[in-house]
Amino acid sequence: MHVIDTPAMPPATRDAFLTLIGPERADRLQDAARRLRRRLDGGTLWHVNSTAAGGGVAEMLHVLVPFYRALGVPARWAVVDGDPAFFDTTKRLGNLAYGSVQDADRLRPGDLDGYTRHLAAEAERLRTVLGPADVLLLHDHQTAGLVPGLSSVTAGVHWRCHVGVDAPTPGSREAWAALAPLLEKADGVVFSVRRHIPEELAHHRAAVIPPVLWPFAPKNEPLPADRLPGLLERCGLGPGDAPGYVLADGPRDPAAPLVVQVSRWDRLKDMHAVLTGFAAVPDAHLALIGPDPASIPDDVEQAHWFEVCRAAWTALPPGVRRRTRLVCLPMHDLDDNARLVNAAQRAAGLVVQKSLAEGFGLTVTEAMWKARPVVGSAVGGIADQIDHGRTGLLLDDPHDLAAFARLVTDVTGGAIDGAALGRRARARVHGAYLPDSDLLAVTGLLLT
Template sequence: MKVKLPQKSIKDYEFISKNDVEELIELAKNLKNLKVIHVNATSYGGGVAELLYTLIPLMNNLGLNAQWEVLEAPMEFFNITKKIHNAFQGEDIELSEDELEFYVKINKENAEKLDLDADVVIIHDPQPYLIPMFKNGNYIWRCHIDTSSPNLKIWDKVITLANRKYKKALFHLKEYFQEPFKSIAVEFPPSIDPLSDKNRKLSENTIKEIVEKYGIDLNRPIITVVARFDPWKDLKSAINVYKILKERIDIQLLIVSAMAKDDPEGWILFEDILRYAGTDRDIHFLTDLKGVGHPEVNAFQTISTVGLHTATKEGFGLVISEMLWKGNPVVARPVGGINLQIIDGYNGFLRYNINELADAIFEIIKNSKLREEMGKNAKKVVKKHFLTTSHLKRYLKIISEVI
């Protein structure tokens, strides 16, 4: 299924760096009219979809012919690919031969019905990974998850089916490079779009309307977690951190999420986390089920005193950069791509233990000077490394190499 996209202009990003924009225009000159297809599992929910909504229109504005195809598959397929996702992140699970056969079958069907006639095809994550088995082309695999210690039994079974069909494999960190991709692997961190509804500067009136609608008190400190309902996000630990702090200071916890189409497990975890939180009125569950979209997420991050992220595995965690971009420090566990974004003691704190996470947040809340300084540093880090222009530059260079 082809995704319809808005138009964007690269010139609008000159406020980040005029030199970067000029470099992008120059890089794209040799790629005019080159057809590039991105393939992923869903057009809504999760960081991959958000990235593509920005990157593909900008590729088109630079003169490429970039398009986006989304897999067509039943829920049974996404149950299987969620298992594969978890196995790639190290979970000890089994994948039956029947499940593997069904995974292959759906990839084959999509290879036949999606528009994949292009100069370069970029496959995102495990769901469409097998498509190159059934359709020739110049393929790049873009892996957005933490593969630093995969379940090798499942990894080998799945990856070796199609690895030779790929010209490049892109991972957030070098620590994620695994055989048989090491010879073609590239370190490739993602980005946030500073002009998207989730990251652009909102008016005070817009923020006030959103805050009042969802009953949040601006006169008390606000801790915000933005994460999918996924076992790796460990949202129970976030609630535990909040409960420890609640005994010391009058605070609120915002748990902000979207229910992704390709993650059926999320609904089960959502109910489990709701039960775990109980009836505490200062824990706010703010999801698309309550009308929360990108402007609302933006507002919640903007009004936050501090961001919290308790994931035990994290491919990158774009929500960290989103919070930092709003000038707020973040306290998080030092896992995966979080280590690239948070410099301990500079724009937040890296802690693992629940009590240490709570202590770090308490220090930020109580020390306004520290909070202000960390907030300034937070925005600097994102502007330098994790905005759209840097990411787009990496894509144009890798596409040039592949063709």
Template sequence: MREVPIGPTTLAPYLDALGRDRAEQLRTAADRTRKLLDGRTVWNVNSTGAGGGVAELLHSLVPLSRELGIDTRWLVIEGDTEFWDITKRLCTRLYGARGDDGALGPAESDHYRRVNAENAARLTEYVRPGDIVIVHESQPAGVIPAAKERGATVVWRSHVGADTPNQHTREGQRFVRPFVERADATVFLTARYVTDWAPSPRVIPPSIDPCAPKNMPLDAAGTLSLLSAAGIIAPGTAPGTGTGTGTGTGTGTGTGTGTGTGTGTGTGTAADATLPLTVPAPVGPPVTVRRPAVVLRQGPPPPASVPMVVQVSRWDRLKDMTGVLRAFVEADRPDAYLSLVGADVTGVCDDPEAALIFDSCRRAWEALPSRWRGRVQLVCLPMADLRENALLVNAIQQHASVVVQKSLAEGFGLTATEAMWKSRPLVASDVAGLREQVTDGEHGLLLPDPTDIGAAAEAIRRLLGDPGLAARLGTAARRRVDACFLPDRHLLDWARLFEDIVLTGEA
């Protein structure tokens, strides 16, 4: 177990992103929570400091909580290859899918307990009696009993589940239940995931950080410069969106580098941008992109002027990247490109299947006719610098004509929320968290059956062929995120839970 170092942040940019009234409400709630906690520390425990939605959330919320005066910290557990294989299997089963053919029997349970006990042995170096410990997901759930014995109040935060429980979810729940039942409270992403045995359950949806490199404003010229320098598109002129600060030269609507005024959609020109490329950020130091993406494709990068369909996600069987590829081909739009975008498969320690899933996507791409191999690229983004990675994701989503999240199961689609914040038209599966985020026909197009390739193809074809519909959905999606999925709402939900814990001793 190790502590993740947390850098400073500042509240000033959030005044602009949230508005002064919302920011003041958040500051008032934080003052009240700080007094209630009376010196207690809030510890977050998860399985990795990089990659995946949990780490993404913590990199945003922990610094912001600290800046608001709440002593909030972050611990990451450590494990061996067998432990990560077991916990990947466990997570997949909790989603309601079988995953690999491995067991979750007594031997796996013993190894899981042993590794978590080794991590829990170090809790006394960090956690004091009375502290609050938030254990994220199933991987570190085994430390809950030790945290309780230490005298902490423990909350288990679940990020996965299944719309309809089946034999796989029940198997996963049997594995993790003895640990979770020791918690004082549990928090779920959606009411559909709440189990009948969960202690004092709450529902708290996650959020995105509008000031982080992944979601900060980028102008059209800066977006194109980043993508061309990273080798994802060819330099040139293309539709651009958004306002804010960016790099590059040329013309474009929006604020930031280049000429033009106002906000909205226009064109930007990517000059002969080369790496390294530095972009100022609302929070923290400027972000420097030093490393190109690793891209599998046939021929040169796609022209910047051609519409691009994008899915950004982990290389995970439940994200169904190969299904997106098949749907794009069936959509039969030879005037568009598809980018399947994920992390460098060596950069996420708690996901041993990533390399296998990427390899299956590679084989599916190799099996395509030549004319389609030139229209599909597999993009692996560098993970050595998380802010560099985030900025490239931002630019890819900003540039996308259509964003897809065709998950077979999904806790809460942060990449979908990020795309919605950037006013991108979305095609998403009608499952769990995505269903909570998107109203079909209002904020995006939902696929009733995520395995229906034909329906996914039709949705992609429809959005590419109807710019008016795409723009209307994107505008409504942005409003939806602003109202429901920004960090002030998220932190206020946690503040209410902490208040219940401290004032009543119960969740």
């Protein structure tokens, strides 16, 4: 276990956010912060997850912890450590919670014992920094095993789940059979999507709090026009030669429509199938963008799924391969990585997220904030974010590659007004998915 030292949010940044949301929302936000401070009564609101880099939860916590503190709410962030065996187990637990029925994702004898033993030790380490008035928000399946060891030492322990499946499967039932007993002593559970609350937790007090994005983060801030070409060159999306971390067969035609998917290299993000489906889209170029697979310690399968994508890319017809590229962005400087993603999304004429399952889909939120049209699978939180035909386009069956290609072609070919979709998408994010909604929801959670 280690504590993340997040930098303070400058008052000018806090004030810029209050201006962005307007006086009525700002007043509600500040009133909620006062009520939350009174509820904590000298304690601290702790967030606990399993990585400080990579993935939507870590990105969100880099913002939410300083944001809460800027509003006077004591908040801190701790990360549980683990060895490859622990993260192998949690990866399979996550895949099962997403509904996987693959034998490779089944829990093996001894997995849960090792998982609970490890988290019992991590709970002991956490106890050394916690006070009796503190409240914990534990994030995802990597932390569920902390609940038994921490429920009696603080003023509250809530578990927040960012993964889920729209309809139960044998795999998801296996995951919840393992996780639910560990959550018995939790004061409440939180999900991003209401239909993801499993029947195994029906007796718990449950809340729905979707993730949020920070509009001034390097991934979402406006980019000066003179910076965009250089950033795109570094993404391998400019007219020049691609850097070594980009798999490409020649330069990108800057006049051609650009389609982008930004995801982890993960089976459920279905990046290899995006390549296959894109072969039927004429003229446009595609960039699949993910992190350096070696840089995410809590996801031990990234390298495998990148190699699956590499094989799918290599198998494409030469003409299609020249219109597609795989980008493994470096992660040693998180702000720099985020600006590269920002540039790629802003340069895209269309952003796609053809996930097979999704907890929420912050990459969709990010693209919508940038007023980009989005084609997303009608799964998880993507279906909650996108109003089909108004704020984006939904693919009813993520396995239907022909339908995927048709939706993409409708936008890249001009049959659908992507700019109008994008404008309405940005308004949707402004109203529902900025951090004031998180603080108001957490205040309601802790005061009820």
